[in-house]
Amino acid sequence: MAYSLPPEELIIFSTKDSSGKIYIREQRGFYQRIRRTLSWLLMALFIGIPFIQYNGEQAFRINAGQQTIELFSIILFPQDLLITALLFTLAAFVLFYVTRLYGRVWCGYTCPQTVWTLMFVWIERRIEGSHNQSRRLDNAPFSLNKLAKKLAKHFSWLAVSVVTALVFMSYFIPQSELYSTFFALQASWQVYAWVGFFALCTYFNAGLIREKMCLHMCPYSRFQSAMFNTATKLVSYNAGRGEARGPRKRGSDKPANLGDCVDCNLCVQVCPVGIDIRDGMQYECINCGLCIDACDQTMSQFGYAKGLINYTAEHTTRTDRSGHLAYGVTILVTIVAMLGWGMARTNTELTVYRERNALYRVNADGAIENTFTLNVINKTKTARQYQLQVEGMAYSQLNSDATLSLQAGEQRQFVVSINTMEKPATLFTPFKFVLLDKQNAERVTELSQFYSGNTAAR
Structure with missing residues (x-):
């Protein structure tokens, strides 16, 4: 035959x-098994990563408001x-x-567009039948059976799209807060707007335009x-x-x-x-x-x-x-x-800015004084306390609190002044600001210059 x-x-x-x-026909085989395995693995990672905890907090999160990325014990700032x-x-x-x-x-096995498209096709086959049955259903006149199947398919697609959008948003908002407030209708309107936007993107990309994304947009x-x-x-x-x-x-x-x-x-x-x-x-x-x-x-x-x-x-x-x-x-x-x-x-970043309005001044005791602004960033998820020191300038004195405290992920500015009774031999004297974190055995330094205003000494 x-x-x-x-x-x-x-x-x-x-x-x-x-x-x-x-109308895509379902197919089994060696390469389809590889794709299914990779798809399940990638989706498990996508969904599971926001649930990983570290010290009672979400281990990985993108904080859009602070413009930081939190990764286990460290925090990545824009300069990182x-x-x-x-x-x-x-x-x-x-x-x-x-x-x-x-x-x-990459496109055939691990691209999210392919993974989600074939997931949506799988849903379509479960509801509408084979690819030819799906085609016949599309060409058939209106009936309650056709309406029921179409509604079931698109509702399922939308449900998957909303879950996808929620998972994506959990990379920006702690999942413990996101899911509870979202389903209790207590989240902000911005959260609902972004979830709706990403859900519609998923629905259109994987359900409606499918291969057109690969053919014309990618x-x-x-x-x-x-x-x-x-x-x-x-x-x-x-x-x-x-x-x-x-x-x-x-x-x-x-x-x-x-x-x-x-x-x-x-x-x-x-x-x-x-x-x-x-x-x-x-x-x-x-x-x-x-x-x-x-x-x-x-x-x-x-x-x-x-x-x-x-x-x-x-x-x-x-x-x-x-x-x-x-x-x-x-x-x-x-x-x-x-x-x-x-x-x-380093887990701590120190940046020094000289005061622009007055390069130096002579205080009431006759000492030459310079003022600096220290921008300090704690790039960890634990509070830290630092000891501020000055190195490289003999007979100098720090006229500020030498102990600086920062909370986890905090960025603060400290105004400090340095004076000396001895007139430096040069107009600009290089020295170092040093931040010591004895508890964590970390030492951060930043070079600067002391301006004496001693024009006669040049």
Whole structure:
């Protein structure tokens, strides 16, 4: 007998309708299992990270009001965000390198747009049935059954979107506060506005526009080909083995005039972006491997070797040493820069500003006095007490409270003055302000200059 799909699949082979909507067929297989595993892992991390506690507080939180990032025991202020730039730089070069090796596997396996889109498709299949049943439902006249299924699908999509938005907001608002006030209708209107905004974005991106985001809005799909070379492994169709394509009887010898492709079109029906991989490399392809699973399934049913569609490179024996070396060095340099930043970073930041209105003055005792403003930041989640000292100036005296106290994450300014009865030999005398935190064995210094106004001494 001729190869046939299940009865409902005999109706339509085209993956799109006249409006351009893509009806994605569900597919099982090796690469789908990898994607599902990664999706569950990434979603578990996305949902679970805000619930991680440290010393009774949320371990990771972005404080938009204070413009800080709280990470376990430390607080990153705007001046610390070089590490964020380095982290994104590292992620970008790793992504570019992986793209050079395996094409758009990020898009196919770990991109949030793909993960949420396929989640929404899974919900759609549970409610409306297979991709052909969904198409027939869309083309059917209005009925209560159609209305019930459409409402159930869109309500489910909106519910997932709201949960997604709430989880995202919990990175900015402590989850212990967010969820309780949100569902008790006690949160501020700004919280409801942002949750609504992010929920609508999720609903439109994953439910309504789906592949259009990848095809028309994502810049990565446009410039990705600039990173490919002949050694890049891309999902591709082996035309030499598959052509000429055509249907045939299962269990019988393959016709002499036909290749291995039975023209079942399953590779098209399972494609999230609605392309036919047999037409060659296309920028729309997200390298998800679903067409490989579908084709391997068909090849197994006919007793043919798998891999008619597979991850292949044009020249698999070529070694692109210069490309590997360039990316390797760049990634290594970025990692070293991150480690250097971490070693140089201190839990306390001290910045000194000289008083601009009066560079110096002579006080009632005849001593020369300079006034400074110290900006001190405690970048930890514990209160700290510092001892202020002056080094490098003989016979100097600090005319201010030498003990400075800051609460967790606090930034304060302290006005201090230094005087000396001895006239310095130079107009500007360099010295250091020193902050000592004996409890935490930390010492922070900042250079400054004492202006004597002793013009005769020059």
